[in-house]
Amino acid sequence: METANRSISLRLFADSSLIPLVQGAIEQAASVFGMSHQRVLKLVMAGEEIISYLAQTAHGGEVQITITHGGWCVIVDFSFEAAPSDLWIINLAAQKKANSGQEVEHLGLLLASRMMDRFTVRLKGRKVHLELRLDYEYLVLQPKLVRPKMLRGPLTIVDNPEPALIKEACAAVVNQYPPYLVHTAFFTPGKTVDMVAGGYLDMIVAVDEQGQLAGMLSWRAPSQNSISFSGPYIFAEGDDVARKLEMHLLKRVGRGNAESLFSDLATAQLVSENFESLGQIEFLQEDEQSIQMAVWFRLLRDDAGGAVWAHHDIVEFLEKKYSDLCLMRTIRQVDAAGESLPERSVFSTRLRPELKEATFVPMVVGVDVSESIARQVAALREDDYRNIFFHIDLASGWQAAMGGALLENGFVPRILLPKGGKSDVVVFQYA
Amino acid sequence: MRNLDFQKLVPAYVQGFESYQPSKPDPELMKAYGVDHLHRLNNNENALGPPPEVSTIVEKFPVKNVPVYPSGDCFYLRQKLAAFYGKTPDRFLIGNGSCEVISSVIKAFCEEGDNIITADQTFAVYEWVAEFSGFEARLIPLKNNRFDHRAMLDAMDENTKILFVCNPNNPTGTYWDTETMEAFLDEVDNRAIVVIDEAYFEYVEKEDYPDGMTLMERYPNVIVFRTFSKMYALAALRIGYLCGTADIVELVSRAHIVYSVNTLAQEAAVAALSNDGTFIRETLDMVGEAKKLLCGLFEERKLEYVCNEGNYLMVKVPLPDTLMYRMLMRKGIMVRTMTTFRFPNWIRVSLVQRPVMEAFCKAFVEVLDNR
């Protein structure tokens, strides 16, 4: 995303006397970036929560705040350098040993996240980034009943659909698919247009001879070496729309950076011979109804085999997956062997409040790992989070080692994402 | 001292470029896939090996020549090529594989803002070199698996410096006949360089297949690429060349690294050209027989396939090509996945001796039946 010329930064010390300065900066910047007053206030409140949290836990430390116009959203990023022993403060439910020996809990970060569309905590080198993202207000589509169209003449795939076509495609998806299969952006076509324009989302559509919309497929690159897609969405009867869209997607990404392609939201029209099944993930919706989401994938490159790390309790799970997928891996077991570990664990987090979904990735695994998992899950449960995931990259022995602690705390390995990270990634779900 | 922030030093077009990942050495792959043999059907190598004249050179290569630099401009090889084609030595430029001369041609002719034109589904190196050097590669979709001459001409503008025509095309094996090629060159009308990559020249026996070496005498903007990696089976030695007018060759050589071709490769190439052509006949017979066998199987299985010129063919499989690759590797067969060639779910198979082709057919059928 090209944002360098649309961002404003300030550098300050974490101190409660500076809270008004931060509030003012966020308010002014977000207003200049055209955000509605009501939303600006939400950002200001969340920003206040974070800076006062930092003023308590990291008092006096240098903090850089960057407020960016992200096309369809405003992002406020708080970054600071933390010594490894201080990283615990970025956990959602952090505990600090107070002087008295009592432990003090902090929930400031979780509070801040409630009002946001996305809240991310991550470590980049020695810098911690706390990122608030609030999207602009866009018109929200309500589903309408439509009759499937009949197609005429040969299909064409449109590579860079113009805004009108993008909006039409969003409406068609919302009208013809159950909400859980609709990428949240499609409910707000204006946002989708901005996301496509900003290069955050790619979209292709299929049209017939008369320009009637026949189908759509969209994708994005969540990491350097993987791509995930939603669709194929098919709006008209007639054969081969799905196949054509998928082939086109594969041609577009086949010579690029990505090693693997995953489904974000796979519809029933997906042509199974183009993909490999990874199984299903269960999501709990707001109404407590559960949804089984099929996950599909394929590699875009030849796999040369390799070694992965695993905790002994998930070896069986992995062996079965690798054998089903015909993936050659040497599984090396890592188990806690009494080596000295850092005192505290640190997890990076991505929260999607509207879906009540939380995804953790370990950054530091310490002696308190099991406790730390329990504490953070409890905090999320209290906040009504229903879909809690942990991603473990099997490239790292220290990450793989926490498999045991996850099992102890009610997580189960659900899905293996081959080349989903540096190496294969196991998705654990809190059950 | 400052910290090194090398990212800041890297141009955007290199930052955005993905480095090519060559496959691992065979022993590593065999270990990973748990097999005790590996048939290489992925790189269009000539499995019969080089002509006998080459064996003598390779086996008797004197250690005393190892510390000595090679001839910087491949003196004797250029003389040999000159005699072979009836041209003068100054019309040839030798490279460390023809891949190296692709790079030299682009460096010699393109500057900022320029573009090259080629196809979307062809040998990738033209596109890669252009892009990581910061030049636009205009990729014209194939039409019926052939280079689309009309669309290529339409894509030309005043910044077009080079058109790359892979004839026959890797991986579809299609070619432009003499009439099409001449009409194309007439319309280009010397506005840009036309590179005709004839890496698989020796595999084509068709009457109407144009010989770039002849055409260039009438069209001075033509540069022909040939290689010793394919028919002549010298892939390990890395040697290929280009031929053009003396003026063009002199120009390209300014952007070309001297001493990039080693002594053994130069001597082996001279020896290869000394063969009377009998090994070419043997290779063609082997390829012809393999085509018959494989196409028969694909017909029987009602699979879409593309088999034209060259020592390779392509078949579309009803599963991801990358999964097909893994399943075949488990059976000791290595094919080329075609997703990176923008042919998703196709595999390309090099055509080799009958027993290996039979092993391929058996493994292929087993994979299809067990999926």
Ligand SMILES: Cc1ncc(COP(=O)(O)O)c(C=O)c1O
């Ligand atoms: C069309 C084409 N041109 C050039 C080359 C490169 O050959 P060399 O080994 O001479 O670099 C190949 C090799 O695959 C090829 O297929």
